Amino acid sequence: MLRNLLFWVVSGTAVGLLASTSALAQVAVDTKPPVLLAQITSAPPSRSDSSISLPPPRISDYWMSISLQPGGVLVFDGYAPDAATRDRFAEVSGADVNWLKLGSGAPAQYQQATELGLTLLSKLSEGRFALRANVVTISGIAATPADYDAVQSVLAAGAPAGVVLAMAEIRPPVGAEANVAAYGWSAVKQAGGQVEIGGMVPSAAVQQDLAGRVSTALTDKSQINAAAPEGFAAQAERAVAILDLLSEGQVAFDGTMWSVTGKGQEADSIAAIATILGTGASAWNVNVTPAPVVAVAPSEPVEPVTPPAETPATPQQSTPVATESEAPAAPAVVEQTPAPAAVSPPASSASNIALCRDEVNALSAQNAILFQSGAAVLAPGAAPVLDSFATSLNLCPDAVIHIEGHTDSDGDDQRNLVLSVSRAEAVVNALIQRGVSPDRLYAIGYGESQPVASNDTQDGKRRNRRIVVSVLEEHE
Structure with a gap:
């Protein structure tokens, strides 16, 4: 019954x-x-x-992971939307789906994201892929140098539409470091601005990224060699940024040390190079001649000539008195200018906020906060400039800070919008780690909607891919 x-x-x-x-x-x-x-x-x-x-239960926090263990075993964990999907995973060579549960509520990008994960893991000797909502991470060690290059090519093509690649950390195969001593790279800038890159780069993605960062005419003769030393890509990014500060010269890697030689475009070129290198300066030999300082003299004589003309009193007493009263005035003004930096005036001081804003604007103009291609993962070379941002922002601890992310026009506009927000959030997190209060930091993404240059050229795209940090008055 x-x-x-x-x-x-x-x-x-x-x-x-x-x-x-x-x-x-x-x-x-x-x-x-x-x-x-x-x-x-x-x-x-x-x-x-x-x-x-009956249908599987609905999962609010939907995730899945695939771990590639030594020996080729793929352990699936988390959730699959239905039995057919789990059976399809079970057909993959070496798959263990015993930990994979059924659950409804999978993100719309589940199939595309897991296919990307399996494609990348097929090139690794060990690694892990994870999906939570529409955010993907992948890490591991490439099986061979050719596989390492193939992984970089897949990553350079970008994640599927709607999928956010938050982290991609793939290392060259174990043993590839044997060729590190022979690894060399250089970029030479002629007096007319032409740049020629030669030597070796670890992947096509790095090759394209470096080419996109060169702001002048480029001839690229570099070749792919996956056996790059650790941190090569980040140092090469610094090198190209430094080359942009030279009127002519060379940046190079000889397998052991990095070097820069040449003539600076500005009088403060050496200081600007030191800012880019940050804490990594010990790996560099710097031999740069700064541009000569051009003295501007007209303003000095004009100031003292005017006061005597304005005080026609008694001929011989007014002139010395005026000179004595005005002589201390000029030094007093000069001495007050450096005082805020040395004495650290209160954060509410308008002059202090102005100083903070000037320093932050100068750092933003360098466009030195770099990310891995197509991802919201900060490149190792971004650490020094983030340190500088944190130091400058401490000058105005009560000011509101906007971290604005911008992209070029390549790819889907909605994906670019998501990517710009994710990159802004990554910078916010990095600044919080450096002691900046989270209460004053706001991440804003504009995607490709606010270009500062044409997206028809590599240089224009490079300039459009940027993070802008803005200092606002408190409660502005």
Whole structure:
């Protein structure tokens, strides 16, 4: 009888439903009306012969991971949207899906994201892929130098539409470091601005990224060699940024040390180079001649000439008195200018906020906060400039700070918007780690909507990919 059916429900999720064909047959001849035992609101059950299958429970925090262990075993964990998907994963060579549970509520990008993960893991000797909502991370060690290059090419192509690649840390294969001593790279800038890059780079993605950072005419003769030393890409990014500060010269890596030689475009070129190198300056030999300082003299004589003309009093006494009263005035003004930096005036001081804003604007203009291509992962070379931002922002601890992310126009505009917000958030987190109060930091993403240059050229795209830090008055 239907009244003898056992139907257990826990938190709205069907746990067990027991019925036999004979019991259901008895219902047909029962004169009593049917009894409603429970109502399933998630989805109607599907019937197959005498069994009833129910949809999997809905998961609010949807995630899955694939761990590639030494020996080729792929351990799937987390959730799959249905049995067919889990069975498809089970067909992958070396797959272990025993930990993979069924759950509804998978993100729309689940299939594309997991396909990307399996593609990347197929090139690794060990590693881990993870998906939470639409955010993806991947890490591991490439199986061979060719596989390492293939992974970099996949990453350079970007994640599928709607998928955010938050982290991609793939290392060259173990043993590839044997070729590090022979690894060399250089970029030479002629007096006319032409740049030629030669030597080796670890991947096509790095090759394209460095080429995109060169702001003048470029000839690229570099070749792909996956066996780059650790941190090569970040140092090469610094090198190209430094080359932009030279009127002519060379940046190079000889397998052991980095070097820069040449002529600076500005008088403060050496200081600007030191800012880019930051704490990594010990790995560099710097031999740069700054541009000569051009003295501006007209303003000095004009100031003292004017006061005597304005005080026509007694001829011989007014002139010395005026000179004495004005002589201390000039030094007093000069001495007050450096005082705020040395004495650290209160944060509410307008002059202090102005100083903070000037320093932050100068740092933003360098466009030195760099990310891995197509991802919201800060490049190692961004650390020094982030340190400088944190130091400058401490000059105005009560001011509100906007961290604005911008992209070029390559790819889907909605994905670019998501990427710009994610990159701004990554900078906010980095500044918090450096002691900046989170209460004053706001991440804003503009995507490709506010270009500062044409996206038709590599240089224009490089300038459009940027993080802008803005200092506002408190409660502005």
